[in-house]
Amino acid sequence: MELGFGERDFTACCGSKKFAEEMSRAGPFTSLEQALEASRDIWFNKVDINGWLEAFAAHPQIGETPSVNEKNETSAKWSKGEQSIALATASNCSLQELSEWNSWYKQKFGFVFLTCASGKSSAEILGELKKRFSNRLIVELEIAAQEQMKITELRLVKLFDARDSRTPHAINQPPTGSMLKQDFRVVADERIGRIGAHLSLSTDKTLAVPSRTRPPITTHVLDVSVGRPGVGIEVSLEKWEGSGSLGFSNAQNVDGWSLLGASVTDSDGRSGRLLPVVDRVPNGYYRISFNTGKYLKAGFFPYVSIVFEIKETQVLEHFHVPLLLSPYSFSTYRGS
Structure with missing residues (x-):
């Protein structure tokens, strides 16, 4: 059974116009697994740095409730659900601290702090933000791209469930972690030069996150x-x-x-x-x-x-x- 979706559907999953166009072109998909495989290939191999930054910018700041009047109401609804635990576990004080760190992060890196917030408390998110703040830009760009992929996969599951809840799929949770990192590594060496040129970075190919937790x-x-x-x-x-x-x-x-x-x-x-x-x-x-x-x-x-x-x-x-x-x-x- 083939399931067809339009660009607007895929934009709700990932705010990159290039991603939505390529996903729409690659469909229709016969299964969720096929869509997930295509999404990883498109995100890591076909979407350029401008597309990544466009996708990051489509997310509300962590700790802020997205407006239902945003360009894509489905995306706004999903963002609200993904941040529900963080918002429920946050005090006024912790929300203020989260807002301040988000602002400092964006000033340093030039894009919004991105993490797959589903199931995370506000304290967990704030701790992750503080830890990642000391990263080099190229390292943080890699991490943000991986987090975007996690969010995209979760939303693709929701998209398929919403369209036809009777469609069986072999996986209940999209792959994350090492699989996503491996996907990124395959193309990282080829893309690092272009990314570096765009962001005025050096072409340092050592992308591993440092094992230290503080400066030397x-x-x-x-x-x-x-x-x-x-x-x-x-x-x-x-x-x-x-x-x-x-x-x-x-x-x-x-x-x-x-x-x-x-x-x-x-x-x-x-x-x-x-x-x-x-x-x-x-x-x-x-x-x-x-x-x-x-x-x-x-x-x-x-x-x-x-x-x-x-x-x-x-x-x-x-x-x-x-x-x-x-x-x-x-x-x-x-x-x-």
């Missing part, structure tokens, strides 16, 4: 004069890129230092992200500087800089370099 270099400030965290202190991280080995005579050469990241300490005295979350940190000389003069206006030190070396044998290790500060003294150590 971190710091915090403790104001030992009052026994409290040093809050609101500006922090910067630099790497020595000057010629030759770093020594006492050339350590203050401004031209030799390259800024890697900057942040401000939070209510716990911890800095924000100074580096991406990567498995390997390049060996070399690093410098963390703290704007202590702005924090302790009556103190003796206008700023504090800590220079340390990461050796070639240490590139997989974590380096926590805190600052213990008082108006007339400071110290540091390598922590964990």
